[in-house]
Amino acid sequence: MSNRCATLNKLIPFSCVDGPGNRQVLFLQGCNLRCLNCHNPYTMALCDDCGDCVPTCPHGGLSLIAGKVVWDNIACQQCDTCLQTCTKNASPMTKQLSVDSMIQSLTKNVAFLNGVTISGGEATTQLPFIIDLFNEIKQSPTLSHLTCFIDSNGHLSSSGWHKVLPNTDGVMIDLKAWGNECALKLTGRDNQKVFDSINLLAQAGKLYELRLLFIPNQTDYLENIDVLAAFLRQLSSSTRIKINAFQNHGVTNEAASWPAAKQVEIESFAQLLRDRGVTNLHLPNVYL
Ligand code: SF4
Ligand code: SF4
Structure with a gap:
């Protein structure tokens, strides 16, 4: 039993877009990036x-x-x-959620669930909660079949990943830009730790999905298409490569005036990757 708590922004009892199957999803409050294109900037700060x-x-x-x-x-x-x-990108509408109450919620709904996903904000800013929760799930006779996933921006040290991975079944990571300059401009931090995390998770066989957010005239994927494709090709063919299309709803700063990504742009980007041997590509189902 663990009384450890997380600061929770939102709990979605059932989701089919945050990992495989039907999942309960926790969106934790707080993030270590300051992405210009963030759709939920009120989740950034405590x-x-x-x-x-x-x-x-x-x-x-x-x-x-x-x-x-x-x-x-x-x-x-x-x-x-x-x-x-609020001028600090915080929200007064958060709750403290304990591991024990989360275990109770999962137990109540276990018949309808394939797993649980921790997202954010940035999930790993509250790593001790995730470690305790996943540990409790895997030790529970009624819950141990549920898969435990993390949705992360990749800004976690290797020692952090090693603490949480034993009870983690899969991780989704955002590669928000290829080069450091573009990453710094879009997110406020460079990319090195993201690449380190992707490589570590790939070696551990836990990289479920790599996400590319295409922002017209902003992301640097097209200028780096050959090296990007070569990097994606050396990942396991079981890793999903998910292309997301930038939409500007919810964005509150200069990125609110950036044009949304069109279907034709996403399909053209995907074709450039396919032409270079990238497989297991997943494109948006809808464009707003
Ligand atoms: S009290 Fe309200 S305005 Fe102040 S930091 Fe919290 S959410 Fe923001
Ligand atoms: S009703 Fe009050 S607490 Fe609720 S969202 Fe509006 S301002 Fe925030």
Whole structure:
């Protein structure tokens, strides 16, 4: 039993797009990147209880009690005014979720689930919670068949991966740019740790999916198509290569004016990879 808690932004009880099969998905609060194109920038930071958003709530959903912001999820009308008020990319609408309560939730729904995925924000910023949760799942007679997945930006050290991998079945990683210069511009950090993570996970046989987010005129995949394709080719053929199309809804900074990726651009990018021998490509099902 573990009382360790995570700061949770959102729990989705059933999802079929966050790993194989039907999965319960936790979106943890907090991220170690500052991507210009982030669709959920309010998941980046942890609330510091400054209280600025409390009087702006039009529905009495927030209060400041003993220096802590308290969110009333019954009164809340999900109007997002507080998210627009916060200047720190935080949210007052988070919860503390314990490993024990998560185990109870999984046990209740186990008949309908294939596994659990931890996403974010950046999941691995709350690594001790993930380690304890996956450990409990794998030790539980009723839950041990569930697969445990992590959706990550790859900014985790090798020692961090070695702590969590024994009970992890698969990882999805975003390769948001090929070169350091582009990665720095788009995410605020260079790419070295992402490549280290991809290589480590590939060697461990745990790289389930590599994601490429195509942003017209911003990402540097096309300029580096030959080296990118060569890198993807040397991964296991069982690793899914997922191409995502940039959409600007939810984006709050300069990237809000960037054009969305069109289907024809995504298909042309995919064909360039296919022409260079990349297989197991997955394209978006819908374009908004
Ligand atoms: S969500 Fe933002 S504005 Fe509201 S209390 Fe937290 S840090 Fe302050
Ligand atoms: S989303 Fe925020 S501002 Fe809107 S009702 Fe809920 S707590 Fe209040």
